[in-house]
Amino acid sequence: MGRQARTASWSGIGRLGVVDREDAWQRLGKESFDLVVIGGGVVGAGTALDAATRGLRVALVEARDLASGTSSRSSKLVHGGLRYLEQLEFSLVREALAERELMLTKLAPHLVKPVSFLYPLTHRVWERPYTAAGLFLYDTMGGARSVPGQKHLTRAGALRMVPALRRDSLVGGIRYYDAQVDDSRYTMMLARTAARYGAVVRTSTQVVDFLHEADRVSGVRVRDVEDGREVEVLAGAVVNCTGVWTDELQQLSGSRGRFRVRASKGVHVVVPRDRIVSESGMILRTESSVLFVIPWGNHWILGTTDSDWRLDLAHPAATKQDIDYILGEINAVLATPLTHDDIEGVYAGLRPLLAGESEETSKLSREHAVARVAPGLVAIAGGKYTTYRVMAADAVNAAAIDLPTRVQPSITDKVQLLGADGYHALVNQADRLAAQYGLHPYRLRHLLDRYGALVHELLALAENEPEWLRPLEHAPDYLRVEVAYAVSHEGALHLEDVLARRTRIAIECPHRGVDCARQVAEIMAGILGWSGKTTEREVETYVARVAAERDSQSQPDDEAADASRRVAPDVRPHLDALDVGTQR
Known part of the structure; x- marks a missing residue:
């Protein structure tokens, strides 16, 4: 195989674009997995990466979007926990x-x-x-x-x-x-890296039931919350990485939990x-x-x-x-x-x-706990963002008991996330790269700190769309090509996914993304094939979300704020309205 062919065969590895979703759906229904991981937060994505790099066949399913819960709403710190020293948690x-x-x-x-x-x-x-x-x-x-x-x-x-x-x-x-x-972004890159090593990663895919064989859990039934299809996914073990939804998923499985969250x-x-x-x-x-x-x-x-x-x-x-x-x-x-x-x-x-x-x-302690709550079912909860990798390794170790083959030790301390390899060299070449793409060096460095060595993949999308190298109106910290890349490579399916998580426009701009919502939706529409009606619905749903959040933030207590926030419709049409079965 020639060099060009080899390059082509590796292009798109770790991509979570719309063109990859149907293939992932077919694989969920046809293949048998060693491990199914429920929850696309940092622990779930980390568990999928840990398992995949040990040589296991892995599927990761998330009801909403990657990091749509806790893992996009942290203090954005990776820290040792200085205040835990006072609690003697050395x-x-x-x-x-x-x-x-x-x-x-x-x-x-x-x-x-x-x-x-x-x-x-x-x-x-x-x-x-x-x-x-x-x-x-x-x-x-x-x-x-x-x-x-x-x-x-x-x-x-x-x-x-x-x-x-x-x-x-x-x-x-x-x-x-x-x-x-x-x-x-870190969580999303974790999930993409897991896909790079063979994991099937699929968002908007909600667990609606657990499969049983005799007294053990043998897989899950999932629903595509975009179109309502359902399929059974067989697995040697299932890992519940759903964070604050741990108890709800435990209830759905019919197994008695070992801890409460x-x-x-x-x-x-x-x-x-x-x-x-x-x-x-x-x-x-x-x-x-x-x-x-x-x-x-x-x-x-x-x-x-x-x-x-x-x-x-x-x-x-x-x-x-x-x-x-x-x-x-x-x-x-x-x-x-x-x-x-x-x-x-x-x-x-x-x-x-x-x-x-x-x-x-x-x-309450920030220690984590792992439990084999039933044959074939492991739950993990607690912990903190910084120690996700340790939590993931512990979860896979616990699940290994239910797998017929010997499971290799964790190696994720040696596995770089996508974009890390070559990053430092590109930083040193930032001025030259900026000139090559017609960007200001500051802009190029900003992109490197978001995409790392994947910056070439990002900017390649603009080769036939030079307009995409211009900033978004009303959100000039981000280029239009970043919206396109979020859809084509990073798994974004809805306007909220881009404005709230692939970018942080929803928290960085006083308008909370409302002023640029239509422009972003129109870029997404061209890649996702949205009709004018769908594009309009995405904008209206996002505007309603922001309005509901603003109103909740003027309320005096949790109950009133919750009632205000619930007014906004969910953008995923077939998502179970109950907390049971939903994942972060």
């Missing part, structure tokens, strides 16, 4: 720091970046040595392996780093480093970068937890809250009380307070915490 911190190091340096340097934080000191004498001791432990456990260690600052030095702070709000400060990530709501607010003059992020102590001020491109992410949520798991809603709490905590230290008018975006996510004795969700 093993969790050490494990998380090791994973952070892998993600930063090897697995996904194009997606995971170092980020600095200032910890303002507010008490003289005792607080600096106390905090320094904790940060010293953090650094020596792996926190300063590839990022700078702690740096102590006087009050003047801290104010030079963060001029936005009130002078009387601190007596000094300590700077330390962690890392950040675009959580939804509590949903803890975390709300974040996004404001423009110029509203807080600072060279660094911040971590502020609150009465119950901590508040992060996280740099995010031309924005700041402020959060988070931590409260029980017992309402709609698919669409957790932020209340006015949540937003007021965040603004109140940050305004207590800012020289120029923030107002509601400064807010560009708001999002709420649910942490899947293992239920414990404490009534305070902020004190």
Whole structure:
């Protein structure tokens, strides 16, 4: 086979485009799998990658979109969990720091970046040595392996780093480093990498029942929520990676669960970068937890809250009380307070915490648990985004008991995500590449930090559509070709998938994506073959979603906010309206 033929045969590997969906559907019905993974969040995608790279036949099904739940609504941090040191969870911190190091340096340097934080000191004498001791432990456990260690600052030095702070709000400060990530893009790249190694990955595919053979689970029945078709998928074992839906899927399977999951709501607010003059992020102590001020491109992410949520798991809603709490905590230290008018975006996510004795969700452990709840069925829950890879390995190890062949050890600590290989060289060549494609070098670097070495694949789509290299109207941080690529390679099926997850327009623009919705929908329509009626419905559904979210954010409590959010219709027409059977 010649070089050109070999290249052609490898092109599109790991692609999750609309042209691949029918093939994936046929494979679900015709093939027998070693493992079926339910849930397209970071743990589900990580489990699919772990299993596929061990040589197993794997299918991953997700009822909505990749990262459509918790895994797109985090604090966007990859961190060791500094505050867990106070809870004496040393093993969790050490494990998380090791994973952070892998993600930063090897697995996904194009997606995971170092980020600095200032910890303002507010008490003289005792607080600096106390905090320094904790940060010293953090650094020596792996926190300063590839990022700078702690740096102590006087009050003047801290104010030079963060001029936005009130002078009387601190007596000094300590700077330390962690890392950040675009959580939804990382999850999507995980899923694409799993597909690259042979996994069948299919979104808009809801588990509606479990198959049984004697006393064991032997597979699942799934529904295509776009057209209503159903098919049975046979498997040696099924892994429930559905996060806050773990208990609901457990109920659907007919098996008794080994643990319970509590949903803890975390709300974040996004404001423009110029509203807080600072060279660094911040971590502020609150009465119950901590508040992060996280740099995010031309924005700041402020959060988070931590409260029980017992309402709609698919669409957790932020209340006015949540937003007021965040603004109140940050305004207590800012020289120029923030107002509601400064807010560009708001999002709420649910942490899947293992239920414990404490009534305070902020004190529930972030450890994860894995259980073989029935022959052929494994459930995993708890944990945190940073340790997804460890969770995935544990899940596959637990499922291996039900497989007839010997399962190889996990190797995902050696498997780079798509886009990582060659990334550093491309960064060094950014100016030349920018000239080659007629882009500003800043724009090219921005693309490299979203696509890595796949940037050539992205820009190749614009060869016959030079107009696609222009920015979107009303969302100039993104090029039109990124919308096309989201559909052709990244599995986006609906307008919401692009505006809320493949890009972050839904939280980064004051209009929340409404002003550019029609332009984005028209680009998608040309690739997905939408009719004018379908295009109009996508725009109307998205506008209704944003309106419902805005209304929920003006409500005084969870019940009222939930009622407001539920008004918006679901864009996937055949999705079960019940929480049972839905996945994050």
